[in-house]
Amino acid sequence: MMSSCRSALVLGALLALPTMTWADPPDQDKGAKAEEPEAAVSRVGRAFGQLRGYQVAATCQGGLAQGADHRIGTSTVNESWQATVAGTVCRVDAPQAFRLRTGQGGAVQSGGRWMSLLASDEGRRLERLFVRPEAVVAECVRLKRLARWVEPEATGQGQAPAAPVAARADADDGGTQARGQGSDDSSAEVPPAPVSNHLRIVGPTTTALEHFTRIINSGCFAEG
Amino acid sequence: MSRADKTQTQITYDLMLDATNQTIQEIRFTVLCAARPVGAGVAPAPNAGAFTTQEHVAFVSTYRFTGQGADVVRFEIPADAQKLLR
Numbered sequence: 610m611m612s613s614c615r616s617a618l619v620l621g622a623l624l625a626l627p628t629m630t631w632a633d634p635p636d637q638d639k640g641a642k643a644e645e646p647e648a649a650v651s652r653v654g655r656a657f658g659q660l661r662g663y664q665v666a667a668t669c670q671g672g673l674a675q676g677a678d679h680r681i682g683t684s685t686v687n688e689s690w691q692a693t694v695a696g697t698v699c700r701v702d703a704p705q706a707f708r709l710r711t712g713q714g715g716a717v718q719s720g721g722r723w724m725s726l727l728a729s730d731e732g733r734r735l736e737r738l739f740v741r742p743e744a745v746v747a748e749c750v751r752l753k754r755l756a757r758w759v760e761p762e763a764t765g766q767g768q769a770p771a772a773p774v775a776a777r778a779d780a781d782d783g784g785t786q787a788r789g790q791g792s793d794d795s796s797a798e799v800p801p802a803p804v805s806n807h808l809r810i811v812g813p814t815t816t817a818l819e820h821f822t823r824i825i826n827s828g829c830f831a832e833g
Numbered sequence: 834m835s836r837a838d839k840t841q842t843q844i845t846y847d848l849m850l851d852a853t854n855q856t857i858q859e860i861r862f863t864v865l866c867a868a869r870p871v872g873a874g875v876a877p878a879p880n881a882g883a884f885t886t887q888e889h890v891a892f893v894s895t896y897r898f899t900g901q902g903a904d905v906v907r908f909e910i911p912a913d914a915q916k917l918l919r
Contacts, residue, residue, distance in 0.1 A: 673868065759847070811843070817842035
């Protein structure tokens with residue numbers, strides 16, 4: 610009686626083992642599945658916030674543009690900055706300036722002395738046009754629901770931006786079935802979509818207007 | 834920017850990640866604002882092609898990140914500048 614009970618327990622444990630393994634797949638399998646863009650924005654945003662430091666090369670170009678690729682014909686702004694972030698402080702090389710990584714304000718060297726960022730033209734220009742990367746990333750995280758993966762650009766330069774991947778998760782899940790349903794025979798030869806490293810967020814017009822107003826307030830337009 | 838039509842604006846953020854999709858390598862954000870055609874009224878009708886076929890205002894900011902995860906470069910902050918970092 611005892612031995613049959615023990616055998617039943619051992620058999621039960623052996624049968625349960627593979628079931629437990631299937632129910633909880635390893636992390637590798639989870640990683641193979643396409644990540645939701647919303648989750649990816651959250652993840653990279655968190656990773657960016659945890660950086661102890663980094664260097665950034667920033668540019669801001671603007672003016673009157675023409676065409677879908679927004680090629681700037683009449684340039685109004687063409688600025689570039691090199692900055693180093695260490696801990697909570699960011700140092701900008703030219704104009705020489707320091708500012709906190711988050712928040713507002715800072716110090717800029719103007720005329721041989723240190724003054725508040727917003728107290729000089731060059732500081733104001735820096736503060737308005739070189740938005741803190743942390744603020745931009747935070748904005749992306751806030752708008753993460755609008756994020757989409759973008760397919761890697763095909764060939765050629767100066768084309769319109771690549772189109773967002775509309776139903777990436779569906780395509781990955783559909784796999785063979787989706788190919789079989791296609792009416793065109795060539796669709797069966799199309800290789801699976803390459804993994805994208807490009808996220809795009811098209812923000813609301815209110816956010817766009819806020820940024821446009823900030824740029825105008827930088828004084829970069831002579832007309833004001 | 835007297836020709837800017839602030840009723841038509843758009844902002845796009847592009848995040849370029851590294852090969853393993855772990856870190857942000859580049860951020861590009863584009864702010865667009867429609868421009869009123871010369872001779873148009875103060876409040877022209879919305880135009881679907883305002884950012885494609887028509888002349889418009891565009892600002893493109895690009896941030897390229899390097900040295901992420903590497904040893905942070907330490908720098909001295911002058912005392913006078915330090916006072917303003919509060």
